[in-house]
Amino acid sequence: MSILSGYKVLDCSIAMAGPFAAQRLGDLGADVIKIEPPTGEWQRHAPAGGITGNKINVSFLSLNRNKRSLAIDLKSAGGKEIIQKLAAQADVFIQNYRPGVAGRLGVDYETLSALNPRLIYVSMSGFGEDGPYATRPGQDLLLQAMSGAMLSSGRAGEAPRAAGQYVVDAVTAYCAFEGVLAALLHRERTGEGQKVEVNMLDAITTIQMQELSVYTVGHKPQVRSAEPHAHVYIRAPYGTFATSDGYLALAMPDMNVLARVTEEPRLAEYTGERDGWEKRDEIYGLVRDTLAKASTADWFAKLDAAGIWCSPVYGYADLVDDPQIAHNGTFVEYEHPTEGLIKTPGFPIRFSKTPSQVVRGAPLTGQHTDEVLRDFGFSADEIAAHAASGAVLRGASE
Numbered sequence: 001m002s003i004l005s006g007y008k009v010l011d012c013s014i015a016m017a018g019p020f021a022a023q024r025l026g027d028l029g030a031d032v033i034k035i036e037p038p039t040g041e042w043q044r045h046a047p048a049g050g051i052t053g054n055k056i057n058v059s060f061l062s063l064n065r066n067k068r069s070l071a072i073d074l075k076s077a078g079g080k081e082i083i084q085k086l087a088a089q090a091d092v093f094i095q096n097y098r099p100g101v102a103g104r105l106g107v108d109y110e111t112l113s114a115l116n117p118r119l120i121y122v123s124m125s126g127f128g129e130d131g132p133y134a135t136r137p138g139q140d141l142l143l144q145a146m147s148g149a150m151l152s153s154g155r156a157g158e159a160p161r162a163a164g165q166y167v168v169d170a171v172t173a174y175c176a177f178e179g180v181l182a183a184l185l186h187r188e189r190t191g192e193g194q195k196v197e198v199n200m201l202d203a204i205t206t207i208q209m210q211e212l213s214v215y216t217v218g219h220k221p222q223v224r225s226a227e228p229h230a231h232v233y234i235r236a237p238y239g240t241f242a243t244s245d246g247y248l249a250l251a252m253p254d255m256n257v258l259a260r261v262t263e264e265p266r267l268a269e270y271t272g273e274r275d276g277w278e279k280r281d282e283i284y285g286l287v288r289d290t291l292a293k294a295s296t297a298d299w300f301a302k303l304d305a306a307g308i309w310c311s312p313v314y315g316y317a318d319l320v321d322d323p324q325i326a327h328n329g330t331f332v333e334y335e336h337p338t339e340g341l342i343k344t345p346g347f348p349i350r351f352s353k354t355p356s357q358v359v360r361g362a363p364l365t366g367q368h369t370d371e372v373l374r375d376f377g378f379s380a381d382e383i384a385a386h387a388a389s390g391a392v393l394r395g396a397s398e
Helices: 017-027 058-063 077-087 101-105 109-115 140-147 167-190 200-206 209-216 255-262 265-269 280-291 296-305 316-320 323-328 369-375 380-389
Strands: 008-011 031-036 067-072 092-095 120-125 194-199 238-242 247-251 310-312 331-336 340-345
Touching: 008 017, 008 077, 017 031, 017 058, 017 067, 017 092, 017 120, 017 167, 058 340, 067 077, 067 369, 077 109, 077 380, 092 167, 109 120, 120 167, 140 167, 140 200, 167 194, 167 200, 194 200, 238 280, 247 280, 247 296, 255 265, 255 280, 255 296, 265 280, 296 310, 369 380
Parallel strands: 008 031, 008 092, 031 067, 092 120, 120 194
Antiparallel strands: 238 247, 247 310, 331 340
C-alpha cells in the first residue's frame, strides 16, 4: 500500500504545473482521475520538442502517469451532473482555469464545498484569482521575466537569459503538491476541507527569499557585471568557465588555494570577501584565461582534491549516464501499452515503508471513462446514456 492509497483526486488542470502536481499525488498512491474534454487535454496537442509519440506525445506522457482518464464535456448538462457527483465523493479537486471559468462550469469552490465540506479544493493561477494581473496569461517564460531572477546572472548590457527548465511551472507544482498534503493533514485532524490557492508569481518570488532579502533588508542593488557572473549576490569567481574541451562550474573558491592549484600566482593577490565583490570582472577574466589551458577532467581532479567547489557542466547525455544518478535510481523504466519502454525521472522523495511506484502510464483520452463512472456509482444504463448524449467519451479517441 502506498502512502496516499484510498484518496481520490480529480485533476481538471492543463499544461504543466497542475498535471505535475497531480502526478506527484498519483506517484504516492492516490487515485488520480484526469478530467479532460473529449478532444483531449491541451497538452496532448502541444508536444515539447516536436516529439509526438505513437498515440501520446512525450509532454503529456511525462506529466500524466499514474492517472485514469475520464473524457467529459463539462459544458453539457450531463457533464456538470457527473463532475459534481464525483466531487461529492472526492478528496482533492485541482483546477487551473482562467478567472471565472470554474464558476461558469459549476465547479467553483463554493459549489463543490457545499456538496462536499471535506473537499480539498486547489485553485492554481498565473498571478492570483483577482487583482490587476488576474487575466494575464500565466506562462513560464513570462513569469521568469517578471520575477526579477533573470537579472541576477549574466552580463550587464546583454539581454537576460531564461532558465533552461520550466522552472516556474515546476516550483508552482511543488507548492500545490505541498499544499494538498498540508490540507489533508489538517482534514485528518479536524474533518474539514478547505480551499488552497497557489499562483505562479508568488511561487517564483518566494523561492528567491535570500536574494530578495538582500535587496529589501540589506539594500544592496541588483547589479550585473560586465563578465557573465553567475549571480549578482555571490562573490567571484562564481560561474561557468570554458576549458580546453568543455566547461567547468566554479563556486567561491579560496583565492590562495585556487592560485596554488592553478599555478596562477596573480589570483593570490585578490581577497575573496573584498575583491570578490569589487573586482568581479578582473577575477573572472583571469580565471577564464587560466582554466582554458587544460581539460575539464584535469581541472576537476585537481580542484576537487584541493577542496574547491567545482563541477563539470553536464548535458542530458552525461546526466542520464551518471553513476550517482544510477545509484539513486533517479530514473524509472516501465512499459507503456502504446509508447513502448519509457525511461523518465521518477519521484525524488523516498519513503522507507510506503515507496512510490508507477502503476500505470499516461492514459489515452477517455481510456477509463466507464471504469471511473462505475467506481463513483453510475449504472451501466446511466453511462450509456451520457455517452449517447455526448457528455462523456468512452474509450480512446486516438
